[in-house]
Amino acid sequence: MEGPPNNPRTVEEVFKDFRGRRSGMINALTADVEKFYQQCDPEKENLCLYGLPNETWEVTLPAEEVPPELPEPALGINFARDGMQEKDWLALVAVHSDAWLLAVAFYFGARFGFDKNERKRLFHMMNELPTIFEVVTGISKKQPRDKSASTPHTSSKKKSNPKMVIPQPRLSEPQMKVSKMPTPKDDEESGEEEEDEEGLxxxxxxxxxxxxxxxxxxxxxxxxxxxxxxxxxxxxRAEHIKQYKCPACSNKRAKI
Structure with a gap:
């Protein structure tokens, strides 16, 4: 698994190792979930979920040597099994499994001397795959949040926010808030009032x-x-202000 001395592993080999371990852990948390659940007995000592390069998995005690040959997975996953709902427990194990996979991959990257571009390429290859958490919880099957929510939310906020005034060639927009509701008068008087309000x-x-x-x-x-x-x-900045207070009003409240 380490490779011969002075013969650094390539990005492709590390990614293959990552993909195999990932597949094994996904199987533990999905297809083999009943078997995995039974092996995580809270009565046992600290247990870890390991993914192996050959796409298998095992639940076992952490390595005895200090420091270990590889980064260790999260310890004691079995202790939380009966203290929360099964789906939440599996999601928690999935999150820690994702973190462990990244740690192992970049451990190899550091050990075999990957440069900046190689590390970037390795991360890009790994990031093209859904995370274990996304697979276990089903998030990967949903539409990306940035495409489905961000654009409508931003546009609706601009339309409904009463605080902002985008510059217009006339004064009608700011007058909507500062002017009082006009009383029924003839056209000549109302026209004079509009001119006065524009000046104010x-x-x-x-x-x-x-x-x-x-x-x-x-x-x-x-x-x-x-x-x-x-x-x-x-x-x-005004986009994120729910209630704007001018400096004078803010100072009054502070004094009170």
């Missing part, structure tokens, strides 16, 4: 008028609008 749309920090090419944000306490740059808030 000022930044609460610098006092400057609204500009169509600038990002604005509204305080949820005093309902005043601010240039993003005046209160050091960017559009990206």
């Amino acid at each position: 749309t000022l930044c609460g920090a610098c006092g400057e008028n609204y500009a169509s090419d600038e990002f604005w944000i509204c305080c949820d306490v005093c309902e005043r609008w601010f240039h993003g740059k005046c209160v050091k808030i960017t559009p990206a």
